[in-house]
Amino acid sequence: MENIRFAGFSYEGLNNLGDHIQSICMERLIPLVKKRFNRDKLGQILDPAKYVVVMNGWFTHSPQYFPPSDTVFPFFWGFHVTNSCWDKMSTPNCINYLRTHSPIGCRDSFTQKCLGEIGVDSFYSKCLSLTLPKRKKRPTNGWNILVDVPIPLPAFIEDNAIHVSHRISPNVPEKDKFEQAQKLLALYRDSANLIVTTRLHCALPAAAMGIPVIFLGDPNDYRLSLLSDIGVKINSYPNDFNTEKETFINDIKRLWSEVDWKVEPVNFEAEKKSLITEFEERLNARIGILNQYYPTKIIV
Known part of the structure; x- marks a missing residue:
């Protein structure tokens, strides 16, 4: 996994350090990120390389830029969709994207419930800030x-x-x-x-x-x-x-x-250990899919 390109999020123009705390907690569990992309403008990325991006956190201030561009190979964990974005997430294009990259790990049971209602396979992953x-x-x-x-x-x-x-x-x-x-x-x-x-x-x-x-x-x-x-x-x-x-x-x-x-x-230690193990196992499975379909685009 050390040779895989990982990208993280940036949060330009925002004023809540909670976003950065989520990224810090997540990035402890993956190799060093090579680049950062604006979380709210993932659909605007123009980069010929492909990066694994852990899609954790709050989505989104700019639903018009979802789904992400092909630069992003997403791994959904700790994904939360705010109420105002469900109309966008329920469009055929977004539903197809989410289904393609399912199962979607959800930060909360509400997001999991809403994804189920639009036919997207998901599970309750909780949040990586708990790790x-x-x-x-x-x-x-x-x-x-x-x-x-x-x-x-x-x-x-x-x-x-x-x-x-x-x-x-x-x-x-x-x-x-x-x-x-x-x-x-x-x-x-x-x-x-x-x-x-x-x-x-x-x-x-x-x-x-x-x-x-x-x-x-x-x-x-x-x-x-x-x-x-x-x-x-x-x-x-x-x-x-x-x-x-x-x-x-x-x-x-x-x-x-x-x-x-x-x-x-x-007392969260036992569940924390299980959460980290499941994250690593599911991430490795996603990396396997990425290696299969994009063998020449992900090696640093």
């Missing part, structure tokens, strides 16, 4: 790390807390975004006693690393079902919290009363 290794020990002088939490939390949490955000200027170069994402993961691993977050791709890698996670979100949000499936509770957090509402303080106190502030890390 990070468990940290060796908890920090002796750590912090409660609050990631994109826009409301006050109880004093016993805030008094030993630092606030962090996954938002970043869309104008920052991609190299710097990837470096910042790496630093965030290292901060969580080495310094977090507890993570409280509204960010899926903070919660998933943190849980994989054995960090206690409190997640604030909408339990009915189809994007978040994976959290419940691995044992991370989704604490109901309405999107319409308004400091000017008369009920704001009561709303905050209600949330505080419902959260288990002494949450333990989830």
Whole structure:
């Protein structure tokens, strides 16, 4: 596999480091990527070479550029389709592409269900951000790390807390975004006693690393079902919290009363091992297909 060309994603113009965190986690499991392609413009790639691309993550801001060009030999794992793109994904061209490269590994059961409804073979792969290794020990002088939490939390949490955000200027170069994402993961691993977050791709890698996670979100949000499936509770957090509402303080106190502030890390190690093994086996099977049909175009 070392001689196969792999490409990764870039996320030009976007402001969420969660995208880069997903790529970092995935790229630990494959040979070094030779090139990066804009995830949202895969259909515009003009390159005579062929690259294996692990199609993990959120699709897409630009559905008009799906399916990818022939440069991309896709391996679908951790694939999520946002609600606004299903009309495009349900067109004959996209359905044929997905069927050709099936089975499709889905990040969440909602995506798997929707693919089944259009006749595409799929399976529930979960997300490769769950494959990070468990940290060796908890920090002796750590912090409660609050990631994109826009409301006050109880004093016993805030008094030993630092606030962090996954938002970043869309104008920052991609190299710097990837470096910042790496630093965030290292901060969580080495310094977090507890993570409280509204960010899926903070919660998933943190849980994989054995960090206690409190997640604030909408339990009915189809994007978040994976959290419940691995044992991370989704604490109901309405999107319409308004400091000017008369009920704001009561709303905050209600949330505080419902959260288990002494949450333990989830035990995901056995499933993590199985997930990595299945990823490697399915990827090797895809490489075998690629070698069969494109024997002269994939060797570096």
